[in-house]
Amino acid sequence: MDNYVRIFDTTLRDGEQSPGATMTSAEKLDVARALARLGVDIIEAGFPAASPDDLEGVRQIAVEVGQPNTARPRPPLICGLARASKSDIDKAWEAVKPAARPRIHTFLATSEIHMRYKLKMDREQVIERVSEMVAYARGLCEEVEFSPEDAGRSDPEFLYLVLGEAIKAGATTLNIPDTVGYTTPDEFGALIAGILTNTPEIVNCVVSVHCHDDLGLATANTLAGLRAGARQAEVTVNGIGERAGNTSLEEVVMALHTRRPAFNLITGIDTTQIMRASKLVSNYTGFVVPPNKAIVGSNAFAHEAGIHQDGMLKHQQTYEIMRPETVGVTQTRLVLGKHSGRHALKTHLSDLGYALSEAELDKAFARFKNLADKKKVITDADLEALVADEFYQPHEVFTLDGLQVTCGTMGMPTATVRLRGPDGQVRTHAAIGTGPVDASYKAIDAIVQAPSTLLEFSVRAVTEGIDALGEVTVRIQGTNGSSHLLNAQKEVEQPRTFGGHGAETDIIVASAKAYLMALNKLLVATGKYGATEKAATAVPA
């Protein structure tokens, strides 16, 4: 058995499916580019049958990220999820076929509890459907992955049978999900070992593991599966995903890397890209990374605490098992100042992976100069916040034309907001609120008229120092109930939430921008304003 572990990233499918992690098409495309830079083997780009927008989002990734180029002659496989139905498989194929290396991933539950209560099918029906649908997918696509959903709670003997049939029908990868995060490492390792021993003809397939973190065991279960012989790991950046999330890409990759002699397994990941990918996904989803998160938390490396200079700790490995540079944590934070020119900015953004058009660069440079007037030191984090704020806007239905706020301990916080509407008209409204943000949002609501509930509001300073950029993240949900998201496994629609972010040194202005961005996404999704977001969005090439 070879020792290469394929990294299958499902940040854009299982990750994005978690409540509140919804991303725009432009954001997803950008995450896909980051995953390609990271060197993942397979990108599961979405669930095309969920909606025409989802299909188009996956297709766009297949077209733009799934192609060979000089930097990466062998591009990542682009994979689309499909339930075990011809219609789903057709849509998945339509979405992934422009990729140089497409894959269709289909699934059907095999645990008693899922077959009885969700599928209402018996064992024979399940086997028949799996055979038929895997064969149908294989008729379209060379690479077909099949997952027996809730494998962790399935009867192993039945699992061997189903998997054997999937292989006969042409499956090339067999993925074993612990859908509800229920197993222990010993159990999950034994399950994989049992499958490898007892499933006929399995030597011709790659066995894959897909774990969830409900009991905090996703990484350990994944590693136990790989040790037992699986050679694909399904993971997400920062471990985002439904409930407690999926297995963290960074934990599995760095455990294999740091304990190389113990595992004797390798991956194709460029570990120095881990931190950048982590920050990108955190920014776009609004899922914070806590300081004590393994690998990518701000405290993860001992030397960051400012104690590494101490003479007594001169032998680095006393308290450090990984070097921060290995995962892309860099020490040089000062990057540009107020005298830096347009060319320096362009070079720097390009190093960060942003290839802006001339027009976009003009806008970025203007914002950069404006920020440099206020803030002494501009760091990578500042630049990434600015670029995200400027270029990953959805179609702008309403834009902020002006804001004036008064607040303080005397009460009566008041905001005056001026917005430019889709008709080009400028409207102004003043409102009083319980605080400056509430007042601003009430004034915006009075003009925009899109009823919504604010689910989440948070602000963080992008860098240290009181003159830092403040990045505001909001999450709203429309109250008219018109916009829903289809969950592939549960086959139920869940209310769709919309995130917005804004980065400004004035956090009240940033709050207004973030809210307006979320409202604009909501308005576009409800179909009131024709243009789809992607047509109107400036996407870096």
Add this chain to the structure above:
Amino acid sequence: MDNYVRIFDTTLRDGEQSPGATMTSAEKLDVARALARLGVDIIEAGFPAASPDDLEGVRQIAVEVGQPNTARPRPPLICGLARASKSDIDKAWEAVKPAARPRIHTFLATSEIHMRYKLKMDREQVIERVSEMVAYARGLCEEVEFSPEDAGRSDPEFLYLVLGEAIKAGATTLNIPDTVGYTTPDEFGALIAGILTNTPEIVNCVVSVHCHDDLGLATANTLAGLRAGARQAEVTVNGIGERAGNTSLEEVVMALHTRRPAFNLITGIDTTQIMRASKLVSNYTGFVVPPNKAIVGSNAFAHEAGIHQDGMLKHQQTYEIMRPETVGVTQTRLVLGKHSGRHALKTHLSDLGYALSEAELDKAFARFKNLADKKKVITDADLEALVADEFYQPHEVFTLDGLQVTCGTMGMPTATVRLRGPDGQVRTHAAIGTGPVDASYKAIDAIVQAPSTLLEFSVRAVTEGIDALGEVTVRIQGTNGSSHLLNAQKEVEQPRTFGGHGAETDIIVASAKAYLMALNKLLVATGKYGATEKAATAVPA
């Protein structure tokens, strides 16, 4: 071997030691009370040799939480950490001896790398010191725990020898730390099994496991150690701790609970108190819990996503392996409204665990009424934020007397601040900043004159809705370098950071209060203002 696992909580020692998690004495006492309610067996309350304040903090917990009462006739053991020196052990004993059930925990490193580079001792010297110091501690205290630091990277044969000597000298608990989070579950389980098999007379001791999450394996390693025969698990709430943190209390407890037949191990934890303890620790340390954190994240339970009503999912266990009620997630969020009276507030706060004096209740009621005027629905979360804001203030050197702010897109954000100083005098200052927070902080700085760097600034809405309370958390570090914190293992001083929080519907006012709280802590710590924080703090009984 019995099947009872002792839960040893080190949130207040190894958790609090992580950069940025510094808590005040009043906050620590409150966390200790929460841990007692949770039912932990041992509370490691601190490292008394670090400073007289630390010693006093541990002593206070021994006096107030370490005593039997009608609700808990057998109180938790109160444990203090000590390096392997008489002076440290004396201080630990002084701090824990008022407890009904005191414990001293001492340690010495046993890995080659630590002995050579940190201790500069050879094996013989290490063994001699361990014998001597364990015996000395046992002369003072019935319960003595010994940890061979960096056991995960120590030579097992040497470990058996050292542990055998510790037992001879009177150790009652032997704790095996994977100090750098380096081992895999198989390795760590084998280490514990080897220790149990090869250490002379170990049957008379409890073996304990202490893991770190650098590779995301802390929970799995802890469970592997318990399965191999360890009967004490050292953990922290939310897994806080240095670098990637310690093992999460909630993950270990709920894995044992949910997979009871697989592990056949029990704990004394009241799982319904888990969520409350998690929120308390998150509020006091400012360490956020991400939505996808196992057990205690806001997304951890499937039904929270609003899809559980769906008919198809009527069989709960299809996607749910734990009931949210089991860990204390409650659905009833509405608790009090503007017409609720003083008695209702008192009863409700008492249910939440806050026993306020009449004077404190008066203050709390005034703030509650003020908030109820602004906000339709007051929830548990609002009340906890208010109480924390009001009663866990350090000694107030400077207090906010007034704040007035103007900001917006026209630029020139301006803040006027009025502070009452330690001399009772009121001073006013106006400043312009890059935003309203920067302007306020500059105005405060001009009056307070305590040079510091802002390390972190974040705001989150306490509940949903735009009229929510905004809770601001800041973390600062004095720039004069005078205040340091002693790290027990590394024996180095790290710069001490000070946190502050403020909860107001006006986030600019909350930001000013949070900053002032952190500055007050800094001023008290530098000794410029005599009163120690604890003397001046109102602590709920």
